Amino acid sequence: MARKRKKLPLLENIEILAAGAKGKCIARNSDERVILVSNVVPGDIANIQITKKKRAYLEGSPTEIIKYSDKRTEPKCEHFGVCGGCKWQHMDYKYQLEYKENEVLNNLKRIGKVEIEETLPILPCKEIFFYRNKMEFSFSDSRWLTQEEICEKEANYDRNAIGFHIPGKFDKILDLKNCYLQEEPSNSIRLEVRDFASKHGMQFYNARNQAGFLRTLMIRTSTTGDVMVLVQFFHEDVTNRELLLNHLAEKFPSISALLYVINSKGNDTIYDQDVIVFKGKDHIMEQMEDLTFKINAKSFYQTNSKQAYELYQVARNFADLQGDELVYDLYTGTGTIAQFVAKKAKKVVGIESVPEAIQAAKENAIRNKIDNTSFFVGDMKDIFNEAFIKQNGTPDIVITDPPRDGMHKNVVAQLLQLAPEKIVYISCNSATQARDLELMKEQYRVMKSQAVDMFPHTHHIENVVLLVRK
Numbered sequence: 095m096a097r098k099r100k101k102l103p104l105l106e107n108i109e110i111l112a113a114g115a116k117g118k119c120i121a122r123n124s125d126e127r128v129i130l131v132s133n134v135v136p137g138d139i140a141n142i143q144i145t146k147k148k149r150a151y152l153e154g155s156p157t158e159i160i161k162y163s164d165k166r167t168e169p170k171c172e173h174f175g176v177c178g179g180c181k182w183q184h185m186d187y188k189y190q191l192e193y194k195e196n197e198v199l200n201n202l203k204r205i206g207k208v209e210i211e212e213t214l215p216i217l218p219c220k221e222i223f224f225y226r227n228k229m230e231f232s233f234s235d236s237r238w239l240t241q242e243e244i245c246e247k248e249a250n251y252d253r254n255a256i257g258f259h260i261p262g263k264f265d266k267i268l269d270l271k272n273c274y275l276q277e278e279p280s281n282s283i284r285l286e287v288r289d290f291a292s293k294h295g296m297q298f299y300n301a302r303n304q305a306g307f308l309r310t311l312m313i314r315t316s317t318t319g320d321v322m323v324l325v326q327f328f329h330e331d332v333t334n335r336e337l338l339l340n341h342l343a344e345k346f347p348s349i350s351a352l353l354y355v356i357n358s359k360g361n362d363t364i365y366d367q368d369v370i371v372f373k374g375k376d377h378i379m380e381q382m383e384d385l386t387f388k389i390n391a392k393s394f395y396q397t398n399s400k401q402a403y404e405l406y407q408v409a410r411n412f413a414d415l416q417g418d419e420l421v422y423d424l425y426t427g428t429g430t431i432a433q434f435v436a437k438k439a440k441k442v443v444g445i446e447s448v449p450e451a452i453q454a455a456k457e458n459a460i461r462n463k464i465d466n467t468s469f470f471v472g473d474m475k476d477i478f479n480e481a482f483i484k485q486n487g488t489p490d491i492v493i494t495d496p497p498r499d500g501m502h503k504n505v506v507a508q509l510l511q512l513a514p515e516k517i518v519y520i521s522c523n524s525a526t527q528a529r530d531l532e533l534m535k536e537q538y539r540v541m542k543s544q545a546v547d548m549f550p551h552t553h554h555i556e557n558v559v560l561l562v563r564k
Contacts, residue, residue, distance in 0.1 A: 137163025206528030320378035429455025500526030
């Protein structure tokens, strides 16, 4: 006989105390046990239905807000609360910044156990809507239905959708009416694709059955006015593919790169797929100061172009280059930071594990007439060794911008052995940044730290730290 699950409690009149990690908020019950609560704002008083019981904490969601916090604001998006993005859109932006900055400082002090000699104020994003330059939407023939729609059993709803995955539902897509993350023509293109494809009976993808025709839609924009559209099809259908793509080209002449992929494998990543140009170029161009960067469908580029410029300025200012330094740029990607600082350095050496990114970095350097950069391909923990240092020289300054997992312990060990005068550490995860700082605190002082907000209405935050050798 199956064991009956114990019913989890409903806690009444719980005050939400602070914002926590990953967009959830923190409360405590009468036993002072931590509760992680979604869809609330610090200062709310709510009835909380506990949904998970862990040894160290509880998880829950509100059934009723008894008193609304003065930190709240009206969400702009009609999809707020259902869509998995912009989870903090109901929190006033000034409080978003406050909680992000607190999280960074808490991580550096609690995890890294470091003293920060100067903490500069968090750098806000000037544009808190329409700031993304890249969006990826999924097609589905199993649109997410509201509770009201489910209850209307006799209704015959259009189940086609193009939008975002419902959190925790790999096969259910929210059909977006309007999205405030990417500027036009993004919304218009997405809605036109949906309407035209539905009108002509094109099959939207079914992730559970792995069947259908239309799989994903990617739109990239740039500050130069370029627009890239890539449609991913699950299988080839020349007639319908050309019908849709010709319609887009005619309807939106601003599209400068119209591309497609035929992908019948189990996942929808395009990095191992052939990207085919239907019309226009195979890339768009981005500009930063007097530099231009070529971005193709597979290129990594910071998702918020304007705020990336602010982030890189912070890093360059922290480095305070005098013109005679050898700089190493670890995890260089397409060489954006390396080229951004090159004119103030004697030489910059960039290292990155993705061959296509390094090829793009070399091409961009030639395009920008930069002749004091060198770029190398390899896994950082393997290539960044004594032989590499002997060949390329001992750096005066190291700039490092690792992925969310932070730097590999071997990379940290090599940095400590090299002992450059300065290290500028850019991070999209202050927890792993703090972990790495603790490993270096015997040899380095944390001189400066500044958080930079790249993604308003989310919990994500970048942080830049300047380390100086003791």
